[in-house]
Amino acid sequence: MTVYHAILLAGYALNALMIIFLLFFEENNSVHRFTWILLLGFLPLVGVLCYILFSGNFFTRTKRMLRANQKANNHFAKTIETQERNLDTIMQSGRSEVLEDYGSLIRMNMRYGRSPLLSKNSVRLFRTGEEKFQALFAEIQRAKESVHLSYFIINNDETGKELIRILARKASEGVTVRFLYDHVGSLFTSRKLFKPLIRAGGKVSRFFPLSLINPFSINYRNHRKIVVIDGMCGYFGGMNVGDEYANRNNARNYFWRDLHVRITGPAVRILQKQFLVDWYTSTIDESSLLEKLPIESFFPESAGHLTNEEVPFPPDGETRNVAMQVVTAGPDDNRNDEIRDAMIHMITRAKKSVYIESPYFTPDESFRMALKIAALSGIDVQIIVPGQWDKWYCRLAAMPYVSELMSYGVRFWFYNGFIHSKMLVIDNIISTIGSTNMDTRSFSLHFELNAFFYSDEFGQRCGHIFMENRAESREVTEDFFRSASIFRKGLWNFFKLFAPLM
Template sequence: MKNIVGISLLFLLLIGPWYFLINEANGEFVFYSSLILTLFLTIIGFVIFLENRNPVQTIAWLVVFGAFPFVGCIFYFLFGRNFRKERIFHKKYFLDKQSFVKISGEAEHHERIREMGGSSQQLFTLANRLGNSPISFTTETRVLRNGQETFFNIIEQLNKARHHIHLEYYIVRDDEIGCVLKNVLMEKAREGVEIRFLYDAVGSWKLERSYINDLKQAGVEMVAFGPLHLPLLNNTFNFRNHRKIIVIDGSVGFMGGLNIGDEYLGKNPKFGSWRDTHLIVKGEAVRTLQLIFLQDWYYSTNQSFLTDEYLMSGSELHQGDGGVQLIGGGPDSEWTIIKSIFFKMITSAEKSVWIASPYFVPDDDILQALKVAALSGLDVKLLVPKNPDKRIVYHASRTYFPEMLSSGVRIFQYNEGFMHSKIIIVDEQLASIGTTNMDMRSFHLNFEVNAFLYRTESALQLVNDFKEDLKLSQEVEIDAFSKRNIGLKVLESTCRLLSPLL
């Protein structure tokens, strides 16, 4: 109770001077309006307090409310509400877990896992327990290094579809590549292929209605994930589907960093060349990708397709050259699944940790793990873009550079356009590729999907690609970086202060 009273007094002390000045100029009406707003902000403070958030988040919200009360209210309703996620997604989480446990029991590889040895065995055991997804040794994967290679392979495989096509994307644009995709899907739908297309309502908010209607009229089922009816009152507004998934006939899958848009082909002059990484998957692990999509589809439509017709069609075995594990994580999970696996990867590394991420705003756990790894003598490298596409995140990420550089982490800025790859490589043997950024939104709020690769040809390809990317990058030197002007440092610190709110 004392804490609640303390927060109330703090709100009044912070906000009171604002309203006193307003009241003097505008009279009684504004006085009562200001009083109502003050009480309203105090209630919000109680809610934040009772949610037991990270103390940094709580303090950041108090500062925002005190400095910008009106804007702070709007910002809180749009991005800040931390509704009980287990209540919102309880049904989805329960059904997801039951379904994943079923396929996990059908694909056990205990002997192969034991052959991996200590830390690798622990990592895949952790991933299986958290994500309820088995590791496969009969899955073929191939790395796709850019938009041209990725979309060429996607269109090629879509044209081969005979039974169904499932797509799930954060961003879909009605531009040149978007129209190419649309035309292929419309043609396949007319041939009788079942097509289900799930797109995120926020990520694709600019998507033309005509684009959706054209696909629907051709027979494609188009569904928005998390539709926005009244954003200020929508308790799922802040939880977005950031996944990029395609499953074709249950036997071929795609996942990784590329959305559907011309900028991913390097055609947007604002970004120029676009460096990204995608993955094509064939064989047993496609079933996991299929299941992730079908669960998201069921959550959005109440239509269930969890049948052998869809889940067994991808069970044919391919010549796997190592372990492949596909993991979906999100706010419906009991644990912060992908972040926990990343943490385990970093802390179990013996020689090196290499990370590529377009957005680097880590929480305390990941930041400390990276610094300790570097201080322990490991080769820790971080690759980030030099040119930003999201300025708040870009400036916030740079506030982490001094302490990381001081601990021995080497930081490189990619110079050839925009770098959007989301990669972690440990000891040049274990790698992760997917949709998860190294930031708090991906860890705690977004629905994501990642592939974890152990001693596969794809993992080796990611190693070689990372080395090539470093040749096109400039290393950040601590002495030069520390000489940034005071105005830029203030801007960066302000962005970091705001980053826990997002």
Template sequence: MLWITLALLLFIVQIASIIVVEYRRSNKAIAWVIIMFMFPLLGFLPYYFVAKEYSCYRTLQRKKNKQWEQFKNELIHRSKHRVTKHMRGDWPPEFNLHASLKNIPSLPITACNETTVYTEGKQAFEAMLESIAAAEHHIHIEFYIIRDDQLGTRFERLLIRKAQEGIQVRLLYDGIGSRLLGKAFLKRLRQAGVETGCFFPPLATFFDKRLNYRNHRKIVVVDGKTAYFGGLNIGDEYLGKDPELGYWRDTHFRLTGDAVLWVQYTFFTDWYLVKDQLITDSVYYPDQESYGKEWVQIVKSGPDETILELMFSLIVSAKKRIYIETPYFVPDPGILLALKTAVISGIDVRIIIPGVPDKKLVYNASLSYVQELLQLGVKFYCYQKGFIHAKVIISDNLACSGSANMDMRSFCGQFELNAVFFDGKVVDRLLQDFYRDLSVSNELTLPEFKKRSTIQKLKEVFARLLSPLF
């Protein structure tokens, strides 16, 4: 009897601790309480190790010196100077409709950019490999997932060759996303002279209680003049070779122009966090040779600088249309309310989600939001050609895309890199891609969706309750 009483007291203390610590994040508190009731006493262990509020940013702020902050200000000044010199300071009219973008605590809106959009892995990877092969000074690569497969081997061999030619090669990979990457793969790179870094190694971050915070960015920067980013990781499945998912539809970008400086800056902030090396040499931030006419804003986000405000701003400022493509649709209450308000106001709101999911739990959580939004007039489509991994928001004449999904993890728990595109050509291209995806998608209708089984509805309820945790 005594042991039962002590266990009950311990359980009550654990529940109380979660409520007190997570009172500002009620959705997350509810999810963890559910886990506690499912796994009494034992459920507190995963909470203790993975739910710690992210604090690296404050550590980084204490560590970084005035040189780093001064350097960022110099880059901002360079970007503004290019605007004045080559764009005559004429901000596009969309800035007035989306003035809040200029005040989002991120990186500045840049000018003189040129953008190439890729919708398939084969095109994007061939372009990346071509740029890497032509590198003359340095190559910086950062991916959430790197596989030791056919595609990974192509990158490995090319990076080894470039390092042996005397090119500086730096590579970052996420400790969880690339957990299957073998030591032999990394050893071969290091022996050739490639510098590597693991972002939050699993074992170390487990005991440091930061296991839940991952680096989801996908970056390639060559000579500080060409940058790639978007939704693609390095692996054969991103070429459509996964037998279960089949064709892989994604969105990736190639950038030249001043925006490249900020992709480079993002890479070096991560390099500093992992390797404790402060690199601000001007050779890595060369004068840009591109004199394009596109405006681009790089948006660097993480647990300490959320992308949620950007997505919310894009939705609430729309006047005509909001088109969303995302593999995972798990909006927070603010985004959900914004979407509801938009469609009630007569805005055309369309959302494309996968027809074939890669993660059943997240997919069920996504479906749990469909009926309430369908009832208000939001149109949902399930992509049928394969798996859609593109992450795109089109708000009137603006578009935002990159590595961030429309889910809680991307909002609050992962390091992401997106860009806002103001140029009509880029937005039109993303619109064309969206309409093309609609043509191979099945629209979800309210009468048909209501017919799903009771078991399916229960799965959705359970997944939604746990959704703040994934």
């Protein structure tokens, strides 16, 4: 037997062992397992490599991440323990009907998402990149102590260069600047972009950097978008850094609608906590371990900060005294999908309406079942997806799910352009906004962050935004699917097979 035949035989043996593992030991749902078995059957050796890279069962976390998470979570553990012990009293105090009605969701996010309930936050929404970047850049320029940023994508374009110029200026003034970006999300962004910031004393790091030696983290990316300024002001949501988010990219012939959040108040501490975990997981400075640092120093109790009048905010105004929880999820805890499960819980509590905006729509079976049950129960379930998609294969994979849910009474709308916002609103009372798309990748494979808001006033604001976006959309009808050719339907169903991997 030649060496070639020996290697080939070993490869097929490994392929057979992988199929046996999937049949008897894989704990994911049957659809997920069948997809991998199908791939292993059609592409025996390639399928093994794809399973290791993309299944979510290997190389999803590091020891440094585990230690950093433990240190950060311990900082808030007593607060959560006290709140959970007193939650029944808080719910029955009569201070807030919202907290009383949704106490089960709050408790779930405390136990499962390890997130305390934090009140008295001020919240402001940005619907376009133009608004967000104008306000964000102005606030960064007024920073006194620190600027922490984490983005999935930063492009080497005018918007990206402008941000780096501002950060470099602040770093040269002595402000601590830390910039974390995802290596795969920004794969085509040259390190040269960050040279001015690094020369000025800023620190830059990549999340789960890829290499030929260790390519196995390619599928587990940091999709969060976090900015914390002086520990007192935070930004998060759907927008990365690039001209396309600000509708400055002439190569795109459609309007880009998005949603981003700016908060002040106690909840900023959770954004800071998550940034620190991600930063000290990723930095190559071995002496900078979060478990060795006084984490309390990153959470100032009070500090002077700019007034709203100094920042060019959009005219819609902010909502004050908002109670909220910030929940994170990721493949480092591959048995749990904290954000998805909290969304499902929200849907099951709906009495009148469920409104969703998402740029991609290939949700797993449990999420679809929640929507199906809500629609069949008479709940008004409406979902806005893009009319023009930035990823053609995601559109093809989404269509079978749209058709299926429409048959149960869910109404879908195609936005006249590309809508990148990620929002779920229940009864115009509670809502969640963040980085999580309604797809399996966000639910199970990406590191994500969402805030859950408990406020009538803010819920009505989110519902109003949904209706405004719906007015700029066209409803999807049964004729759209009936008129589709056999070839197009076949293409939809083919790409649906790979939806769990998208």
